[in-house]
Amino acid sequence: MKYENWILLILVIILLVAPLVIYSGLGEDQGYFGGADDQGSDAVSETGYQPWFSSLWEPPSGEIESLLFAVQAAIGAIIIGYAFGYWRGQASNKKDN
Template identity: 50%
Template sequence: MKLATRNILLLIGVVLLAVVPLIVVNGEFGGADNAAEALIQEIHPTYVPWFSSFFELPAETESMLFALQAAIGAGVIGYVIGYFKGKSRKKPNDDA
């Protein structure tokens, strides 16, 4: 397979990974916390939480922190993979 063809197929795959969830979910994204809270209220309507947050972050801040965490994790994983890949390509006589 040619390099250009492979790159185009990868680009189409990335675009599909970004667009298909938006079409399937119809723009209604809910977190696990909200789903758990709704289920608890359904099972036990009189339940009162025994802990609450000191302050609530805006939704945009939570999304930003989640994206930052994912980016840092991807950077660390990419660095480690690149480090070991480069180390394996090093010739035995390149110690100097």
């Protein structure tokens, strides 16, 4: 049992360190961590697409945009957590009765 825990710990450390060692010193300029958003916007701009309308409000900075996204995610997580908790409470009430 002791050896199993040590083996699992070593595997976790390898999984955490391996990506850092493999891509050490290679950043976005090499294209390793480029996202699908960049590729999609590049593909759309090559076609000459013109949007039909513009946004009603543009956040003043990227930080504000990230904050709003995080707030949306938190609100969604709260709603989902409440629903699961409610359903679990209802199930335990039925079991007790």
